[in-house]
Amino acid sequence: xxxxxxxxxxxxxxxxxxxxxxxxxxxxxxxxxxxxxxxxxxxxxxxxxxxxxxxxxxxxxxxxxxxxxxxxxxxxxxxxxxxxxxxxxxxxxxxxxxxxxxxxxxxxxxxxxxxxxxxxxxxxxxxxxxxxxxxxxxxxxxxxxxxxxxxxxxxxxxxxxxxxxxxxxxxxxxxxxxxxxxxxxxxxxxxxxxxxxxxxxxxxxxxxxxxx
Numbered sequence: 170x171x172x173x174x175x176x177x178x179x180x181x182x183x184x185x186x187x188x189x190x191x192x193x194x195x196x197x198x199x200x201x202x203x204x205x206x207x208x209x210x211x212x213x214x215x216x217x218x219x220x221x222x223x224x225x226x227x228x229x230x231x232x233x234x235x236x237x238x239x240x241x242x243x244x245x246x247x248x249x250x251x252x253x254x255x256x257x258x259x260x261x262x263x264x265x266x267x268x269x270x271x272x273x274x275x276x277x278x279x280x281x282x283x284x285x286x287x288x289x290x291x292x293x294x295x296x297x298x299x300x301x302x303x304x305x306x307x308x309x310x311x312x313x314x315x316x317x318x319x320x321x322x323x324x325x326x327x328x329x330x331x332x333x334x335x336x337x338x339x340x341x342x343x344x345x346x347x348x349x350x351x352x353x354x355x356x357x358x359x360x361x362x363x364x365x366x367x368x369x370x371x372x373x374x375x376x377x378x379x380x381x
Contacts, residue, residue, distance in 0.1 A: 170250055170364035171198050174257040177357030178264055180350040186265045187349045193260045193272050198253045200273050201280040205252050206245075214252065215245050218285035222293050225302030227286060247371055251313055254368075255284050255321045262325030266332045279324055288316050312372035 175194040179187045205214035220228025256276040263272065290301040291310045299305050310316050335346070348354060 170254050170361060171257060173357045173360030173364055176353050176360060178261045180353030180357060181348050182264050183346060184349040189269065190264050193269060194257050196273060197256045197260055197276045200276045201253045201256045202249055204277050204280040205249055214281050214285045215248060218288040219293055222300035225300065225305060228289050228293060251317055252280050252284055255279055255317050258321035259325050259328065263328050263332060265335050284320055287320055291316050312369045
């Protein structure tokens with residue numbers, strides 16, 4: 170998924186900004202992974218999202234991984250991909266309009282606070298059912314239709330309202346804003362398409378007859 174978004178976004182912008190956009194995708198994922206993991210095996214963002222719930226608002230357990238529990242580590246890696254996808258969608262929305270350090274700050278806030286909190290409300294559950302307050306009242310999200318895309322959309326909207334359009338986009342309407350590489354963009358779409366198979370299929374959290 171990350172590779173697909175990197176190709177899609179860097180191929181869709183002007184050639185002079187393609188390297189910057191690619192670097193944002195790479196750097197943003199590194200920041201998201203570090204914050205979601207936060208030093209060694211201290212699963213800070215992950216614990217806030219999937220730990221035992223406190224009043225349906227935040228998780229307060231599961232901040233440290235057990236190396237002898239490979240299923241939990243695998244679940245962490247899977248969920249990290251969702252977190253990275255949220256932040257890279259924001260990168261596409263503000264491509265060519267945000268400085269590199271500013272985007273990394275946005276990424277850190279999303280990965281540490283915004284995404285885990287809303288994810289806990291929607292996805293946190295246990296053997297006795299949903300633990301987050303949204304899940305308890307019947308809210309259902311499968312494969313990130315709201316947890317991933319809503320978060321990315323609202324954060325992107327807030328960012329573009331503050332940043333505004335690209336400089337010269339409307340002041341000089343005769344200036345062409347041509348994409349850098351349509352083949353690279355097309356490759357990105359195909360890679361994302363393949364990644365969605367893993368996202369949606371893996372979201373059943375099982376590999377059995379029911380997950381077909």
